[in-house]
Amino acid sequence: MQAPSAIAVHKLEKSYRELKVLRGITFSVARGQILALLGPNGAGKTTAIRILSTLLLPDGGRAYVEGHDVVRGAARVRAVIGLTGQFAAVDDFLTGRETWS
Numbered sequence: 001m002q003a004p005s006a007i008a009v010h011k012l013e014k015s016y017r018e019l020k021v022l023r024g025i026t027f028s029v030a031r032g033q034i035l036a037l038l039g040p041n042g043a044g045k046t047t048a049i050r051i052l053s054t055l056l057l058p059d060g061g062r063a064y065v066e067g068h069d070v071v072r073g074a075a076r077v078r079a080v081i082g083l084t085g086q087f088a089a090v091d092d093f094l095t096g097r098e099t100w101s
Contacts, residue, residue: 004067013060
């Protein structure tokens with residue numbers, strides 16, 4: 001039996017009014033893999049991360065983190081992830097070790 005993906009996204013969709021940001025994206029990330037989301041501004045990278053981290057609800061499709069549905073199991077998703085933004089207000093004050101402890 002194969003272990004579930006760390007991240008599984010199937011036909012994920014999100015729009016902001018008339019602007020379709022995510023148009024049915026599908027991908028999976030196996031445990032131990034590293035994923036990089038690359039694309040121009042407005043491509044939906046931040047939107048996808050916000051959905052995967054339960055900060056934003058998708059309009060359609062499904063997404064799972066460690067087997068937990070990001071909508072129906074949001075609390076369980078938050079219990080198994082760590083998220084930091086590109087810029088943190090404490091970057092100039094904490095060492096790398098302090099940041100991750």
